Amino acid sequence: MAEPAVTTHGLTRRFGNLTAVDHVDLTIPKACVYGFLGPNGSGKSTTIRMFCGLLKPTEGHAEVLGLRVPEDAEKLRTRIGYMTQRFSLYEDLSVVENLDFLDRVYRLPRSSRKSRIDNQLERFHLDDRRDQLAGTMSGGQKQRLALACATLHSPELLFLDEPTSAVDPESRREFWEFLFEMVDQGTTILVSTHFMDEAERCHQLAILDEGRLVAEGAPDTLKDNLGATVVEVAGDDSRAIHRRLMTLDAVYSASQLGTRLHVLVDPGVSAPEELIDAELKRAGLPATIRRVSPNLEDVFVMATLD
Amino acid sequence: MFSLARVFAIAHKEVLHLRRDRLTGGMIAGIPIIMTLLFGYAINQDVRHLRAAFLDLANTSGSRALVMDAQATQVVDIVARAKSDADMLAMLRRGDISVGIFIPPDFERRLADKTEPVAQLMVDGGDPIVLSAARGLMDLRIGIDKRDAAQQVHTFALRAFYNPERRSVVFIVPGLTGVILTLTMVLFTAIAIVRERERGNLELLITTPVQSLELMVGKILPYILIGYIQVSIILALGVWLFNVPVKGSLWDFYLAVGFFVTSTLTLGLMISTFAASQFQAFQMTFMTFLPQLLLSGYMFPFEGMPKAAQWIAEVFPLTHFLRIVRGIILRGAELGEMWHHMWPLAVFFAVMMSLAVLRFRKRLD
Numbered sequence: 001m002a003e004p005a006v007t008t009h010g011l012t013r014r015f016g017n018l019t020a021v022d023h024v025d026l027t028i029p030k031a032c033v034y035g036f037l038g039p040n041g042s043g044k045s046t047t048i049r050m051f052c053g054l055l056k057p058t059e060g061h062a063e064v065l066g067l068r069v070p071e072d073a074e075k076l077r078t079r080i081g082y083m084t085q086r087f088s089l090y091e092d093l094s095v096v097e098n099l100d101f102l103d104r105v106y107r108l109p110r111s112s113r114k115s116r117i118d119n120q121l122e123r124f125h126l127d128d129r130r131d132q133l134a135g136t137m138s139g140g141q142k143q144r145l146a147l148a149c150a151t152l153h154s155p156e157l158l159f160l161d162e163p164t165s166a167v168d169p170e171s172r173r174e175f176w177e178f179l180f181e182m183v184d185q186g187t188t189i190l191v192s193t194h195f196m197d198e199a200e201r202c203h204q205l206a207i208l209d210e211g212r213l214v215a216e217g218a219p220d221t222l223k224d225n226l227g228a229t230v231v232e233v234a235g236d237d238s239r240a241i242h243r244r245l246m247t248l249d250a251v252y253s254a255s256q257l258g259t260r261l262h263v264l265v266d267p268g269v270s271a272p273e274e275l276i277d278a279e280l281k282r283a284g285l286p287a288t289i290r291r292v293s294p295n296l297e298d299v300f301v302m303a304t305l306d
Numbered sequence: 307m308f309s310l311a312r313v314f315a316i317a318h319k320e321v322l323h324l325r326r327d328r329l330t331g332g333m334i335a336g337i338p339i340i341m342t343l344l345f346g347y348a349i350n351q352d353v354r355h356l357r358a359a360f361l362d363l364a365n366t367s368g369s370r371a372l373v374m375d376a377q378a379t380q381v382v383d384i385v386a387r388a389k390s391d392a393d394m395l396a397m398l399r400r401g402d403i404s405v406g407i408f409i410p411p412d413f414e415r416r417l418a419d420k421t422e423p424v425a426q427l428m429v430d431g432g433d434p435i436v437l438s439a440a441r442g443l444m445d446l447r448i449g450i451d452k453r454d455a456a457q458q459v460h461t462f463a464l465r466a467f468y469n470p471e472r473r474s475v476v477f478i479v480p481g482l483t484g485v486i487l488t489l490t491m492v493l494f495t496a497i498a499i500v501r502e503r504e505r506g507n508l509e510l511l512i513t514t515p516v517q518s519l520e521l522m523v524g525k526i527l528p529y530i531l532i533g534y535i536q537v538s539i540i541l542a543l544g545v546w547l548f549n550v551p552v553k554g555s556l557w558d559f560y561l562a563v564g565f566f567v568t569s570t571l572t573l574g575l576m577i578s579t580f581a582a583s584q585f586q587a588f589q590m591t592f593m594t595f596l597p598q599l600l601l602s603g604y605m606f607p608f609e610g611m612p613k614a615a616q617w618i619a620e621v622f623p624l625t626h627f628l629r630i631v632r633g634i635i636l637r638g639a640e641l642g643e644m645w646h647h648m649w650p651l652a653v654f655f656a657v658m659m660s661l662a663v664l665r666f667r668k669r670l671d
Binding site: 049052053054055056070073074077078080082084086087088089090091102105106107149 | 513670
C-alpha cells in the first residue's frame with residue numbers, strides 16, 4: 001500500500017480549558033476525497049490548521065506527506081494547498097491580481113505564468129470575471145476563485161475547510177465536480193463539512209464530535225455497520241411521539257428529519273416496526289411506520305450517542 | 307420614549323468593552339501619567355546646559371574669568387576650546403555646539419572703554435529657543451561689577467548664524483518633515499500587517515512559502531517611496547511658501563531621509579506584530595508618536611530636559627533625524643559630518659527589524 005497522505009497519533013489541541021481536538025488517530029490515504037464530518041466546534045478547522053502547520057499540537061503528532069508538522073511545515077508549503085473557511089483572498093484586488101500575486105509568492109515559473117493563470121480562469125469559469133474585484137463577487141464566484149488560487153501551484157494535497165458553507169446548491173454541485181476531477185489526476189483532498197449530502201460524496205469519512213474521532217470509514221460501510229435498525233415514523237404530533245418512544249429501552253434515539261422521525265432501534269429487536277406500532281397505539285398517537293435504510297445522519301447520531 | 311434603563315444598558319456594555327480591551331484601559335491611566343511626566347518633568351522651557359565652545363584670543367585673567375562666569379550661569383556648558391575661528395564655526399555647523407563664545411584680542415581695551423560689547427556670542431540661530439537663551443547671556447555681569455549696571459552696553463554682542471532674520475518658520479519646516487514622517491510612516495506600516503490579519507488574508511498568506519523577512523521588507527518598500535514623496539512635498543512648500551533656505555546638498559538630505567524612513571518604518575512593523583486590530587495599531591502608533599514629538603527636540607529644547615529623558619530621546623529616530631536635517635538644510639553641513647547621527651538610525655533599523663521578524667510567526671497560536 002502506498003504511503004498515506006496524513007497520519008496522526010494522539011493528536012490533541014487545547015485552547016485554555018477547552019479541548020478542541022482530543023487524541024485523534026487518523027490515516028488519510030492518497031488520491032481520494034477524505035471528509036471531516038461534524039457540527040460547528042467539533043474540531044475540524046483546528047485539525048486542518050494543525051495539518052497546515054498553523055497551530056502546534058498540544059499533544060501527539062501529525063505527519064503530512066511524510067513530514068512532521070509544524071516542525072517541517074515550511075518544506076510542505078509548495079506541496080499543499082489550503083482553502084480557508086473564511087474568504088481570505090484580497091477583496092480589493094481583482095481576480096487576476098489575486099492569482100498573479102500568489103503565482104509570484106509561490107515562485108512559479110515566470111515564462112508560463114500567463115498561460116497558467118488563463119488556464120485556471122478557464123477551468124474555474126472565471127474568464128469573464130478577470131478584472132472584477134474579488135470583494136464584489138458572489139459567494140459561488142469567490143469560492144471558485146479561492147479554489148483556483150489554492151490549486152495554482154498544483155499541490156499534491158488540498159485542504160478545504162468548509163468550502164461550500166456560503167454557496168448555493170447549484171454551485172456546490174459544480175464545486176464537487178472540480179474536486180473529483182482533481183482526485184482523478186492524483187490529488188488528495190481533505191474536505192470538512194457539516195452537510196450530510198456532501199459527506200455522502202466522500203470516498204472516506206471521519207466523523208468528529210467535540211474533538212473526538214467517533215467513526216471512520218467509507219460512507220456505505222459506516223451505514224452498513226450502523227449497529228441499529230432505522231424506523232421512519234410520520235405522525236401528527238411528532239413531539240409527543242418522540243417523548244413516548246424514548247421511554248422504550250430498545251430505542252436508542254429518535255431524531256427529527258424533516259416532518260418525520262428517524263428512530264434508531266436496538267438491532268436485537270426482531271420486529272421493530274411492530275414494537276413501535278404497538279407502543280404508539282397504546283398512547284393513542286396515530287402514525288405511519290416503515291423501516292428504511294440508514295443514512296449518514298443516522299450514522300452521526302449513533303456515533304455521538306452518550 | 308427616552309429610556310434611562312437603555313442608556314445604562316449601553317453604558318454598562320461600554321464598560322464591559324473597556325474591561326476586555328486592556329490597551330484602551332491602560333491608556334486611560336497611561337496617557338495622563340505619561341503626558342504629565344513629560345510636560346511637568348522632561349519639558350523644561352528654562353534652557354540650561356547648551357553645549358558651548360570658546361575661542362579666547364585675549365587670554366588674560368579677565369577673559370578667562372568671563373568664560374568661567376558664563377559657565378557658572380549653567381546656561382552654557384563649555385565642552386570644547388576652539389583652535390580658530392573656522393574651527394568654532396565648523397563645530398557650530400556640525401551641531402556639536404549651539405553657542406560659541408568669541409573673545410577678541412582687544413578684550414581688555416573694550417572692557418576699559420565701556421562703549422562696546424567685550425565679546426561675541428555666535429549662536430545657531432536656526433533654533434529660536436537657543437537664540438532666546440543666548441539673549442539672556444548678553445548682559446552677563448563680569449567679575450565683581452567692574453561696570454555700571456545702568457550702562458546700556460551689552461557684555462556680549464550676539465551673532466545668529468544660519469537664520470539671520472530669526473524667522474521661526476525656517477526652524478520649524480525642516481523639522482516638520484521628520485515629525486510628519488514619524489506619524490505617517492509608523493501608521494501606514496503598523497496597519498499594513500494588522501489589516502491582513504483582520505481581514506483574514508494572513509491565514510492564507512502564512513500557508514504560502516513566503517518568509518517572514520520577505521514579508522516585512524516587501525511591506526515597507528512601497529512606503530519608502532511614499533516617504534520620499536511626502537518629504538518632497540513638505541520641503542517644496544517650505545521653500546516656495548516660506549523661503550526656507552536649503553544650505554546643504556539635496557543629495558545628502560535625501561540620503562538621510564532614506565535612513566530615517568526605513569528605520570521609522572520598522573517601528574510600524576514592530577507595532578503590527580503586537581496589535582490585534584487596526585484600531586489597536588492606531589492607538590499604539592500615537593503612544594509612540596507623542597513621546598517622540600515631545601522629547602525629540604522638535605517642540606521643546608533638548609538641552610532643557612533631564613538626562614534620563616535625553617537618554618530615552620536618543621533612541622528615537624526623530625531625534626537624530628532632526629539634528630541631521632537641521633544641519634544639512636539650515637547650516638549647510640555635509641552628511642559626512644553628521645555620521646554620529648546616522649549610525650543610531652541604522653542601529654534602530656537593525657534592532658526593530660530583527661525583533662519584528664522574530665516576533666512574527668507563521669502560525670496562528
